[in-house]
Structures are given as C-alpha cells and as structure tokens.
Amino acid sequence: MHSAVSSPAPEWLTPPDDANDLVPAVWPASAERDADGELVLGGVTAGRLVRTYGTPLQVLDETEVRRRAHVLRAAFDAAARAHGTTARVYYAGKALLNTTIVRWVLDEGLNVDVCTGGELEVALAAGADAGRLGFHGNNKSVAELERAVAAGVGTIIIDSAIEIERLAAIVSRGASAAGADAAQRVMLRVNSGVHAETHDFLATAHEDQKFGTPLQLAPELVARIREIEGLEFVGLHCHIGSQIFGVAGFRESASRVLDLHQELLAGGDIPQLNLGGGFGIAYTRADAPEPIETLADGIVAAVAEGCAARGIPVPALSFEPGRAIVGNAGVTLYEVGTIKDVALEVGTRRYVSVDGGMSDNARPALYGAQYSARLASRAGEGAPVLVRVVGKHCESGDIVVDHEHLPGDVAPGDLLAVAATGAYCAPLSSNYNHVPRPPIVAVRDGESRVIVRGESMADLLARDAGIQR
The missing domain is CATH 3.20.20.10 (Alanine racemase)
Incomplete structure (x- = not known):
C-alpha cells in the first residue's frame, strides 16, 4: 500500500507494487528475470550482453520482430478475405x-x-x-x-x-x-x-x-x-x-x-x-x-x-x-553513472544518469515521448522512488525516461534497461557531443549477434579532415 503524498509524478504514472515487474505489453514476450533477478532477453542475460558488447547497447529480439510481422500479416489477410x-x-x-x-x-x-x-x-x-x-x-x-x-x-x-x-x-x-x-x-x-x-x-x-x-x-x-x-x-x-x-x-x-x-x-x-x-x-x-x-x-x-x-x-x-x-522488440541497455536527488516544490525527484542519452534516443527531446525503465543487472530492493533517467549530453533536455519508478536502492554501476526502443531510436541517432552510436545486437534462443556494428572513437575521428595522418 502506497501512502497518498504529494508527488511531481504525472497522474498516469502510479507507483507499481513491484518496481522490478515487466509489463507484458511493453516488453518483448521473451523478457523475464532469472532466479537471480537479472533481466533475460531472448534467452540471454543482460550481464552477458554487456560483458560481450558494452553499453549503451541496443538489443533486438528477432523472435518478437518475426512474430509481430506474422501477426500483422495474418490479421490483415483475414480481415480482407472476410x-x-x-x-x-x-x-x-x-x-x-x-x-x-x-x-x-x-x-x-x-x-x-x-x-x-x-x-x-x-x-x-x-x-x-x-x-x-x-x-x-x-x-x-x-x-x-x-x-x-x-x-x-x-x-x-x-x-x-x-x-x-x-x-x-x-x-x-x-x-x-x-x-x-x-x-x-x-x-x-x-x-x-x-x-x-x-x-x-x-x-x-x-x-x-x-x-x-x-x-x-x-x-x-x-x-x-x-x-x-x-x-x-x-x-x-x-x-x-x-x-x-x-x-x-x-x-x-x-x-x-x-x-x-x-x-x-x-x-x-x-x-x-x-x-x-x-x-x-x-x-x-x-x-x-x-x-x-x-x-x-x-x-x-x-x-x-x-x-x-x-x-x-x-x-x-x-x-x-x-x-x-519492431518497437516493443527493442530494449536499450545502459550503465548507471551518477545519481542525485533534487528537491522540488512538491516532493523530490531522483535523477539517474546513464552512459547514453539523446544521441541514441532523440524521441523524448523531439516529441516528449515517454518510456519505461527497469533495473537489468539485478532485482532491486526498497520502496519505489520517482526517477528521471537522463543522459550524459550537455543539454537539459537530454532525457531518456521522463517519469518512472525504480527500486529505492538503484545505484551507480547498475545496468538499466529501457523498453520499446526498437523503433525510431537507431534511425534518429547522432554523434552529438562526439558520442559514438551503439551497436545493434539481435538475440534469439539464447544466442546473440551483432547486426549493426557500433562506432568507435576512431570512426568519429576518421571523418575529421583536419587530423594529420
């Protein structure tokens, strides 16, 4: 039971009973937590993905993409035949x-x-x-x-x-x-x-x-x-x-x-x-x-x-x-960096900074788009706290998730997963502040593979014609 206290959260965002839950409509069907509380996508744990490919990382569930494509085709075929x-x-x-x-x-x-x-x-x-x-x-x-x-x-x-x-x-x-x-x-x-x-x-x-x-x-x-x-x-x-x-x-x-x-x-x-x-x-x-x-x-x-x-x-x-x-088939993984609590006129908001931001997801800045986030490396503990997930860019509008509840013990070094990033995130990505764009990795049946290579700092510098080589 959550106490009725004033909060800067919007009316549509209610504190969840469990800040580790994965809402089925938002996440890929394969998304689950293993026995240790770690997020699993397409049969691959978040930790394994990050150890292999680093963060930020855009993960795409192949089975989910194929399933949704099949469902759409079947639905319109059936409706048309009728x-x-x-x-x-x-x-x-x-x-x-x-x-x-x-x-x-x-x-x-x-x-x-x-x-x-x-x-x-x-x-x-x-x-x-x-x-x-x-x-x-x-x-x-x-x-x-x-x-x-x-x-x-x-x-x-x-x-x-x-x-x-x-x-x-x-x-x-x-x-x-x-x-x-x-x-x-x-x-x-x-x-x-x-x-x-x-x-x-x-x-x-x-x-x-x-x-x-x-x-x-x-x-x-x-x-x-x-x-x-x-x-x-x-x-x-x-x-x-x-x-x-x-x-x-x-x-x-x-x-x-x-x-x-x-x-x-x-x-x-x-x-x-x-x-x-x-x-x-x-x-x-x-x-x-x-x-x-x-x-x-x-x-x-x-x-x-x-x-x-x-x-x-x-x-x-x-x-x-x-x-x-592709929208709900995509999940972006980040590492949490700094955390700070900001006192507001009504309540407190916790700012959770991650190692990506508007360079890999411009939609919140462009459209005020809302997203959902969950701890990925573990199941958190403590009462849900209101957070704003923000990026590392030199912009006050660099917001990844505007309003969300995470477990109260969210800490630097945690992995954070943002759901439903399969559509319009990678296509709108940029190198703002000279941040390399992340790779896209497909997962299926416990296996992962790169389908779009991430950029390195060398890739960015290679385009600068002023560098002497």
Whole structure:
C-alpha cells in the first residue's frame, strides 16, 4: 500500500507494487528475470550482453520482430478475405532499417517501404526483390527516382506535381529494369484532412504539412499521370499519422478518400488503396493500444462498408506498419553513472544518469515521448522512488525516461534497461557531443549477434579532415 503524498509524478504514472515487474505489453514476450533477478532477453542475460558488447547497447529480439510481422500479416489477410478483397503489408523501413531486418520481414511475407535513396540501397543490398518495394518521400531527387525506376521498384508513391514530371522524363527514356515497354506503377499520396490524435509532428494527413496533396487537387494530378505513357496509376495513398490507438481516425479518413476514389473511377480502373500505418504500441503501463486484429477488422470493414454505400468494388488494400513490428522488440541497455536527488516544490525527484542519452534516443527531446525503465543487472530492493533517467549530453533536455519508478536502492554501476526502443531510436541517432552510436545486437534462443556494428572513437575521428595522418 502506497501512502497518498504529494508527488511531481504525472497522474498516469502510479507507483507499481513491484518496481522490478515487466509489463507484458511493453516488453518483448521473451523478457523475464532469472532466479537471480537479472533481466533475460531472448534467452540471454543482460550481464552477458554487456560483458560481450558494452553499453549503451541496443538489443533486438528477432523472435518478437518475426512474430509481430506474422501477426500483422495474418490479421490483415483475414480481415480482407472476410470482405472479398486482399491486403498487402509493407514494413515501414524508417522505423528501423538494416539488411538483417529486411530479410526477416521478407521471410515473414511482408513487403518493404523505403523513403530515401539510402533506404532503397539497404533494401536492395539485403537481396530484396525490387518489385516488393514501395518508395515514399516528399523530395525524391531525380537521381533517386532514376535509381528506383531502373531497379524495378514495385510502386512509387508520388507526393507532388513536380514528381510527376520528373518521372515522365525518366520513363520516356526507357529506364525501367523491366524494359521500355513496362509501365512504372505509381500511387498518389493525398491528405484527407483527418488529424490523428497524436503529437503535431507525428500527424501527417492534415493540410498544413509537407506530405501529399489536398483531396481537391488530386483529380488534376491523376489526370496528368494517366496521360503519361510509361506510368500506370494504381491507386491513392493516405497516411494519417503515428502512434494511433483506435479505428475512428482511419474510418473517417477512409470515407473521405473513398469519395475521391469513386470520382476517379470514371477515368479508369483503380485496383489499390493504401491507408498507411501508424498503429500504436505500449511504451508505458498506461498505454492501451487496440489489438492489431481489432484494428485490422475495423479498418477493412470501414472500407468495405464505404464501398458498398457508394456501389463500387472494394480495392486491394495496403498498409505500412513499422513501429508495431519492431518497437516493443527493442530494449536499450545502459550503465548507471551518477545519481542525485533534487528537491522540488512538491516532493523530490531522483535523477539517474546513464552512459547514453539523446544521441541514441532523440524521441523524448523531439516529441516528449515517454518510456519505461527497469533495473537489468539485478532485482532491486526498497520502496519505489520517482526517477528521471537522463543522459550524459550537455543539454537539459537530454532525457531518456521522463517519469518512472525504480527500486529505492538503484545505484551507480547498475545496468538499466529501457523498453520499446526498437523503433525510431537507431534511425534518429547522432554523434552529438562526439558520442559514438551503439551497436545493434539481435538475440534469439539464447544466442546473440551483432547486426549493426557500433562506432568507435576512431570512426568519429576518421571523418575529421583536419587530423594529420
């Protein structure tokens, strides 16, 4: 029983009965504590991982990634079949991309979505069939588009009128990998005007932002695409944001996009509709995202109902989850350094400093993102204390976990694990304050292996042209 005392903790954060517990929705399914209280991931103890690879260390549970990819594909397949159509799932590579992950998701039957020339090269280097790739981006260069067409990328998602003309010039030169007579399949990204209930920078379908085109301008752009020999318009694309927990936003957005879809059918067949991704995950015990099966059933049903009301066929559907596949599969391990208690007007907050920070996880600084943390090297003792986990960088905003409860005996030298760091942490990482980026290690069935090498100080200095060699 916890006493009702004033605290600087937010209302959603309640002291746990056990500050060593691992909330199942937040951690990988393999996460557990061994008989000594040490955290185990994929059958490998935190101590063994750190002794082998050091800290900070980003750990990715391969089984969890594969399981989530399989569940997503199965959920959308089943929902689509129930309404007489098909569904295709693209892994959104921006969440976390390397050749190993590309191979994992391809093995599980997913396609891959990339949004820069660099991401395209990673997917191709992994051996991906270019026909299973989708290529996004609001500012695709001529060189990037040339590479995509030449490689035979399955679908290019057009973001602007300028891009149409760039592609027109490229296909007129017969640059397709499939030959001059093969049309490049394209979709047009549109903004439905639906603002997902999330951070402004994560909501990507309202009008005042850089992606896509307003619905009212789309008919003119689609007409232009259809005029161009060598381009095949296959459908509309709309992504309403990220970290979305319910179906309501998808339902409203689909209704608006279907109005446009119906209008465009007068000019020719439109076989596909891509409704993006953005399915939310649990970062803390307070988060309660809908099961993916519920989301899939609800979204596909909304499309089917909308098509029936308009008297049009249900198109083949596509979705682009990223975070929902890799987010909870990732855990970052740190070593605790200094600890200090800071007296506040209401209560006390304990600052726990670790040997990483905003260079390996920029999301708290960028979006105010919340995370969960637990001692990893042992089970702690003592009543839970309110802590703020912070990094080593010279920034007051260098926060790793803003609000958390840890055992009262947390001490320098402890290993600390931060959950749900599989998405958008490594991709957003930097060398701020000349801190090397950590390795990414995959764990499975008691074994571990490096899938992305960490940087050394020599790597950082090698780029400095002022060093005499």
